[in-house]
Amino acid sequence: MAKIQVAIVGAGPAGLLLSQLLHRAGIECLLLERHTRDYVERRIRAGLLEWTSVELLRDAGVGERMMREGLVHHGVVLAFDGRVHRIDLAGLAGRHMLVYGQTEIQRDLDEAAAGRTVWEAEDVKIHEFETAHPQVTYTRDGVSHTVECDFIAGCDGYHGVCRASVPSGRIREFERIYPFGWLGILADVPPVHDELIYVNHSRGFALCSMRSRTRSRYYVQCPLQDRVEDWPDERVWGELKARLPEQVGARLDTGPSIEKSIAPLRSFVAEPMRFGRLFLAGDAAHIVPPTGAKGLNLAASDVRLLSDALIEYYRDGRETPLEEYSQRALARVWMAARFSWWFTTLMHKFSDDPFAHKLQLAEFEYLTESEAAAKAVAENYTGLPFSQAHPHHP
Ligand code: RFL
Ligand code: PHB
Numbered sequence: 001m002a003k004i005q006v007a008i009v010g011a012g013p014a015g016l017l018l019s020q021l022l023h024r025a026g027i028e029c030l031l032l033e034r035h036t037r038d039y040v041e042r043r044i045r046a047g048l049l050e051w052t053s054v055e056l057l058r059d060a061g062v063g064e065r066m067m068r069e070g071l072v073h074h075g076v077v078l079a080f081d082g083r084v085h086r087i088d089l090a091g092l093a094g095r096h097m098l099v100y101g102q103t104e105i106q107r108d109l110d111e112a113a114a115g116r117t118v119w120e121a122e123d124v125k126i127h128e129f130e131t132a133h134p135q136v137t138y139t140r141d142g143v144s145h146t147v148e149c150d151f152i153a154g155c156d157g158y159h160g161v162c163r164a165s166v167p168s169g170r171i172r173e174f175e176r177i178y179p180f181g182w183l184g185i186l187a188d189v190p191p192v193h194d195e196l197i198y199v200n201h202s203r204g205f206a207l208c209s210m211r212s213r214t215r216s217r218y219y220v221q222c223p224l225q226d227r228v229e230d231w232p233d234e235r236v237w238g239e240l241k242a243r244l245p246e247q248v249g250a251r252l253d254t255g256p257s258i259e260k261s262i263a264p265l266r267s268f269v270a271e272p273m274r275f276g277r278l279f280l281a282g283d284a285a286h287i288v289p290p291t292g293a294k295g296l297n298l299a300a301s302d303v304r305l306l307s308d309a310l311i312e313y314y315r316d317g318r319e320t321p322l323e324e325y326s327q328r329a330l331a332r333v334w335m336a337a338r339f340s341w342w343f344t345t346l347m348h349k350f351s352d353d354p355f356a357h358k359l360q361l362a363e364f365e366y367l368t369e370s371e372a373a374a375k376a377v378a379e380n381y382t383g384l385p386f387s388q389a390h391p392h393h394p
Contacts, residue, residue: 010156014282050383130276
């Protein structure tokens with residue numbers, strides 16, 4: 001039977017980054033991914049990195065292209081019924097952000113991993129993870145494999161096999177589903193503005209983002225039951241323009257879409273994030289709605305805590321950081337869950353209830369007038385520092 005130190009399930013950003021950090025520390029790991037490399041690399045998802053995520057990618061030795069091609073953002077714009085307010089992230093929080101697509105991070109990490117990933121691993125199963133001898137089994141090209149390991153990292157996303165393998169009495173799940181989705185469009189047209197614009201409009205939310213100076217990423221809030229076929233490009237551009245402040249909409253460049261998809265919005269946290277020798281990280285343990293762009297950044301901060309803990313275990317034999325992983329990760333997860341929920345609530349149209357809209361407007365007024373309120377947004381948006389506190393005891 002093959003033997004490895006750490007078996008990682010899922011080659012999304014969490015799994016690939018963990019494998020890279022462990023590999024650099026001399027820890028042997030095996031990374032198992034259900035899909036093909038091509039499929040995983042093509043998924044268009046996040047685009048905005050907190051600076052702690054940027055630093056982690058640099059520590060992992062994959063920051064070179066990111067620092068060359070990424071766009072540094074010092075501020076972000078909020079628009080309400082045509083009124084516009086900029087939040088000076090750098091001035092208020094002392095931190096900035098980097099625009100660099102998840103597809104690019106995935107590519108950089110894949111290249112660094114060169115051959116350490118088993119793509120198209122079918123029927124991955126995890127066994128005996130509450131004992132000292134966990135095992136992972138999978139099938140590749142019709143051949144079954146069994147691998148014995150010290151630890152299993154469940155980096156297999158929301159629909160993965162790892163969280164689903166935990167007996168239901170051992171896990172607690174917290175969830176909120178939002179009554180709308182985001183329709184995203186990617187197009188090779190210059191971004192309408194050099195910073196991101198989040199829009200609260202009576203027709204619904206909109207977001208102007210980007211991947212580079214020549215590639216734009218835009219989103220519009222849409223009904224949950226809508227399908228991509230309901231949204232030909234012209235309809236997306238028309239709807240986006242209608243929701244943008246007039247002076248912004250007037251300079252919107254449009255063009256054929258290179259990708260279009262609809263994502264539902266969900267808040268989800270599973271507690272704890274450790275079960276014996278199984279550790280969950282990233283979307284496998286939690287989902288946030290994309291308002292605020294925390295999903296990928298949370299995956300990165302989980303991986304930072306987990307890789308530090310594993311490296312310390314193999315170097316000094318210390319188990320405390322592994323034992324504290326769940327509590328420390330969850331403390332940060334809940335802060336991001338709170339901010340993503342709050343920002344989603346502030347920016348979207350939930351109903352035709354005029355009272356709800358008046359409250360959103362009052363909150364916007366407060367943000368424009370109170371430096372303390374704007375600072376709270378800037379601190380959360382750019383990413384809260386790791387806390388030593390352990391407010392949760394799952
Ligand atoms: P991922 O990226 O989902 O990767 C998990 C990997 O595990 C594989 N897998 C398995 N492999 C083997 N055996 C199994 N049984 C397996 N089951 C699953 C999957 O094929 C996959 O390759 O999770 P990870 O690494 O934790 O990374 C998290 C981020 O990808 C995620 O938080 C963000 O992309 C969330 N997200 C967004 N975040 C933002 O900050 N901004 C966005 O605009 C944004 N858009 C999105 C998103 C997530 C989406 N999903 C998950 C549907 C748009 C979408 C559509
Ligand atoms: C994106 O560029 O895809 C993006 C940016 C900011 C968000 C969500 C998505 O809050």
